[in-house]
Amino acid sequence: MRLILLGPPGAGKGTQAQRLIDRHGIPQLSTGDMLREAVARQTDIGRRAQAIMDAGQLVPDEVVIGIVADRIAENDAKGGFILDGFPRTVPQAEALDDLLSRKGLKIDAVLEFQVDEDALVSRIEKRAAETLAAGKPVRKDDTPDVFRRRLQEFRQLTAAVVPYYRQRGLSHAIDGMAPIDDVTRQIESALAIDVRV
Template sequence: MRIILLGPPGAGKGTQAVRLVERLGIPQLSTGDMLRAAVAAGTPVGLKAKAVMDRGDLVSDDIVVGIIADRIEEADAKKGFILDGFPRTVAQAEAFDSMLAEKGLKLDAVVEFKVDENALVERIVKRAKETEARGEQVRKDDNPEVFKTRLDAYRTQTAPLSAYYQGKGMLKTVDGMEPIDDVTVAVKEILGR
């Protein structure tokens, strides 16, 4: 099963992705992790990415899609994968769709987590306090001001993906403000497993 999870930062995509990995036995693919692994492995696309990053530039959509194309060929991703954090733009989605089509593959589901953005800020503050209480390092992006900047970026760059996938008849939504277990049940119903 090939799945994309959409929604603003703090919507619960990561939490649900972990549960999907456990239930479906497919990997969650992080573009950041894949980039670092491709660079470390010295793959052709990894070497291209390294050259770009060494210059301090952002890696192009073509390179990111190339890294994903290589990654989904690995044995653990043959039965499917979960993408959370990619695509970030409609251009990336179009490039990703083309790459999948070239491989004779298609997405099975695009699940969007609908949330109240004001409540998200409260959720992030709570998450930071709980992390601190456990004596763990608080994520840099769990600062309310940093979070609001990320939310703005999501709104302008990534939110248009909803219309893109809706237009393809693929978008399914869940209420990301519900308790975690209820969201898990809703995602399970959408995926049929």
């Protein structure tokens, strides 16, 4: 099973990805993690990515695709995987389709987490206030201003990927505002898997 999780930050993708990992034994592939690993292992593509990042530039699509290609060729991903944070743009989605097609593979489903962005911002503000009240530092990503910027970036870039997959009949809308177990049931229903939570 090869899945893509799409949705804004804070939509619950990480929580549900962990449940999918536990249930189906397939790895979650985060582009950030893959990039860091390729750099740490000093693979050819990792060294190229490091040079680009050291120059203060964004890693281009062809490098990201190369890192994804290397990662999905590893043994633990042969039975399937969950992509989170990729593809972020339509050109990346097209490149992913091309990459998988050359390997005789395809994406089985795209889970589109739909959320109320105002409620997400409130949730982040509450979490930041609780963290501060507990005397702990607030994560940079948990400040409302940074979170709003990440939401805006999602709308500008990644939101265009949703229609791309809808047109291919792969996208399944998931109510990300529902209770966690209900979201899990929606996902399993979308994947047509009989599972008990």
